[in-house]
Amino acid sequence: MPDPFGRAIRDFHRGEQDEPLVQRDGEWTREHPIEEFYFSGFDADDPDGRWVASRLDGPLLDMGAGAGRHALYFQEQFETVAVEVSDHLVETMRERGVRDARRADMFALRESFDRDRFGAALAVGTQMGLAGSMDGLRRFLSDLAHVTTDDATAVLDCYDPAGAAEVEMLGYRADPTPGLGYRVMYFEYEGDVGDVLLFRLFSPDRVRAAAVATDWSVADVRYDAEEVHYRVALTK
Numbered sequence: 001m002p003d004p005f006g007r008a009i010r011d012f013h014r015g016e017q018d019e020p021l022v023q024r025d026g027e028w029t030r031e032h033p034i035e036e037f038y039f040s041g042f043d044a045d046d047p048d049g050r051w052v053a054s055r056l057d058g059p060l061l062d063m064g065a066g067a068g069r070h071a072l073y074f075q076e077q078f079e080t081v082a083v084e085v086s087d088h089l090v091e092t093m094r095e096r097g098v099r100d101a102r103r104a105d106m107f108a109l110r111e112s113f114d115r116d117r118f119g120a121a122l123a124v125g126t127q128m129g130l131a132g133s134m135d136g137l138r139r140f141l142s143d144l145a146h147v148t149t150d151d152a153t154a155v156l157d158c159y160d161p162a163g164a165a166e167v168e169m170l171g172y173r174a175d176p177t178p179g180l181g182y183r184v185m186y187f188e189y190e191g192d193v194g195d196v197l198l199f200r201l202f203s204p205d206r207v208r209a210a211a212v213a214t215d216w217s218v219a220d221v222r223y224d225a226e227e228v229h230y231r232v233a234l235t236k
Contacts, residue, residue, distance in 0.1 A: 003086050003194065004192040005086065005194055009038055014095075019190050021188075023170055024186055024187070025170050025185045028171075038066045038069055041069065042072070051231070056074065057078060057153065058074075058077065058120065059080070059118045060079065060081070060119070060122060061081050061122070063122065064123050065089070065093060065098070065101070066084070067089065068096050070124060071101070075099055075100070079100075080100065082098050083105075084103065087103060107136075107140055109147045115147065116147070116150075117147045119148065119151070120152055126157055129183065129200050134200075137210040138213050141216050142214045144216075145216060151236060152235075156207075156232050157230065158232070159228055160203050160204070160228060161201040162203060162227075164228055166228075171183045179205050180200065182198065185197055204221045216234045217235060218234060
């Protein structure tokens with residue numbers, strides 16, 4: 001199955017990327033900023049980095065870990081397991097020095113890990129939206145609760161549909177239900193076209209509502225300057 005996203009990031013890491021990785025929604029296109037998003041390094045000293053780091057402990061599960069930006073930092077603090085569904089990205093993380101990089105699906109955690117395996121979890125990259133629905137989000141949070149300890153924490157991120165409606169976000173689709181939206185897009189690289197990705201956009205209140213049926217609760221929310229992208233801290 002084509003994996004233009006993972007292959008482009010691997011090629012960038014190896015200095016072999018000759019064409020851009022392109023995000024598409026019909027005729028609307030944008031070059032995906034690989035270096036900025038995946039190779040800039042995690043800065044635990046800036047305000048956002050401190051906010052994230054202060055809420056995590058080990059063992060840590062880094063879900064949708066990309067090229068290992070966060071795992072490379074946190075593995076020096078405590079045990080960190082980084083997972084991706086792309087073989088190219090797992091290979092890239094290992095080449096970059098991530099000590100425990102594995103192929104696993106963050107939406108099938110019970111198939112890969114035992115109960116109470118981790119003390120914290122991290123998913124940065126808006127992958128939470130791939131849960132697809134409120135029911136999907138509840139199932140994901142329930143599975144995440146299963147593989148984490150009773151006192152675990154988690155940091156996830158998403159786009160707030162209220163803010164996304166105000167900016168030119170590639171692939172944005174409105175939803176009449178308050179606090180919900182969609183994003184539809186796909187990646188293309190060197191002629192390879194990836195699967196269409198359907199992201200469900202959840203407001204923080206929608207995350208709170210989904211968490212009610214699980215062991216999690218929302219402890220804090222941190223927005224970016226544009227009030228579009230946010231990170232949510234969860235506790236049990």
